[in-house]
Amino acid sequence: GENVEQHPSTLSVQEGDSAVIKCTYSDSASNYFPWYKQELGKGPQLIIDIRSNVGEKKDQRIAVTLNKTAKHFSLHITETQPEDSAVYFCAASIRGGSQGNLIFGKGTKLSVKP
Amino acid sequence: NAGVMQNPRHLVRRRGQEARLRCSPMKGHSHVYWYRQLPEEGLKFMVYLQKENIIDESGMPKERFSAEFPKEGPSILRIQQVVRGDSAAYFCASSPLGSSTTDTQYFGPGTRLTVL
Numbered sequence: 001g002e003n004v005e006q007h008p009s010t011l012s013v014q015e016g017d018s019a020v021i022k023c024t025y026s027d028s029a030s031n032y033f034p035w036y037k038q039e040l041g042k043g044p045q046l047i048i049d050i051r052s053n054v055g056e057k058k059d060q061r062i063a064v065t066l067n068k069t070a071k072h073f074s075l076h077i078t079e080t081q082p083e084d085s086a087v088y089f090c091a092a093s094i095r096g097g098s099q100g101n102l103i104f105g106k107g108t109k110l111s112v113k114p
Numbered sequence: 115n116a117g118v119m120q121n122p123r124h125l126v127r128r129r130g131q132e133a134r135l136r137c138s139p140m141k142g143h144s145h146v147y148w149y150r151q152l153p154e155e156g157l158k159f160m161v162y163l164q165k166e167n168i169i170d171e172s173g174m175p176k177e178r179f180s181a182e183f184p185k186e187g188p189s190i191l192r193i194q195q196v197v198r199g200d201s202a203a204y205f206c207a208s209s210p211l212g213s214s215t216t217d218t219q220y221f222g223p224g225t226r227l228t229v230l
Contacts, residue, residue: 006156034218043118043205043221044157089156100209101147101170102219104156 002027004092006105013080014113021108023090024072030092033066033073034102038087047088048075080112116141118208118222119188126228127196135191135225139208146189147219148174148181151203163189196229203227 003026013019025033031052036044050057050064050073057064061080066073077084087109091102119138127133139146144165149157159173163183174181178196183189193200203226207219 036221043120043223046218046220049218100145100162100219101159101173102149102157102207103159104149106156 002030002092002094002103004090004103004105006090006108008108009106010109010111012111012113015080015082017080019075019077019080019084019110019112021075021088021090021110022072023074023092023105024070025092025103026071027092027094028068028071029094030103032093033064034091035062035064035075036089036091038089038107040086044089077110080110082112082114085110085112118206118220120206120222120225122225123223124226124228126230128230129197130195133193133196133200133227135193135204135206135227136188137191137206137208137222138188139206140210140220143208143210143220145209145211145217146183147207147209148189148191149205149207151205151224153202157205160191193227196227198229201227201229 006023034049037047038044048062048064050066061078063076087107089107090105093102121136146163148160151157161174161181162170178194180192203224205224207221209217209219211217
């Protein structure tokens, strides 16, 4: 089955710097890759997603890139702010088949220091 | 438009008791997923349901755990004879179309189960 690896497990940056989180997946059939932000005591909140027919997607300060050949995708946050501090999870799934469940990475705890 | 609702938010049970977790999907959503999150871990898929049907329960333990999504009312995740290892945060997500190419899963705030 699908396996998603996420690195780093913790990341500390200064306010205004960029942050990059990387994930790899094992199942070449996976075609949907969302990123979730989870604040303490809350549920995961979708921040951006990408499908396998696209190599890059951007939404203001957040961007995601996908390399299908290498089976890895990355989250890029520019001009980080203290409120970006949270745990970020990548996930992968196969859309269009009979399964719909997301396979999650173990998360990256991002700390943005003012 | 209310998001995914889960209750209770916190649940304390003694070993051997039953835990019932409820999830009301977003309005218009007919697909529900349950995930479990252990401390410092990612979310692990448990079960995927549509109204009155279990589509995929491959992630759910064979014993003590069951889930339903009736025609009327919320989805229920039921854990019988809880043990300390069941202590975790349980999240529900809903989507409008299931495993199509256009849907997304939206998560609720979770139920934090503590087994004493």
